[in-house]
Amino acid sequence: MAKQRIALVVEVWLDIQRYMLSYFILVLVVISAFSVIYFTHLNRLAIGEIEQLLAQRDALDIEYRNLLLEQSSLAESSDIESKANKLLKMKRPTPETEIIIRLP
Numbered sequence: 001m002a003k004q005r006i007a008l009v010v011e012v013w014l015d016i017q018r019y020m021l022s023y024f025i026l027v028l029v030v031i032s033a034f035s036v037i038y039f040t041h042l043n044r045l046a047i048g049e050i051e052q053l054l055a056q057r058d059a060l061d062i063e064y065r066n067l068l069l070e071q072s073s074l075a076e077s078s079d080i081e082s083k084a085n086k087l088l089k090m091k092r093p094t095p096e097t098e099i100i101i102r103l104p
Contacts, residue, residue, distance in 0.1 A: 084090040
């Protein structure tokens with residue numbers, strides 16, 4: 001019985017040695033498969049992050065355009081003049097009331 005076990009172990013060891021290249025290639029294929037899965041996952045995460053950043057860029061671009069429109073509407077002299085008249089009760093100076101100061 002003990003001899004049969006030893007013979008079986010020796011036979012298994014010889015079989016392992018005989019097919020060592022096949023086992024090595026099998027391990028490489030499994031490692032390669034897991035590498036493909038891992039890098040595909042990383043790629044999908046990166047694509048998701050890029051899409052979020054593009055959406056954020058678009059939102060900031062829209063906000064910038066709205067601010068430019070607001071700035072241009074606020075910069076119109078008629079709007080400023082009407083607000084000065086209504087809120088501050090300011091009037092445009094006449095040439096008689098204008099005072100010009102000249103520095104030497």
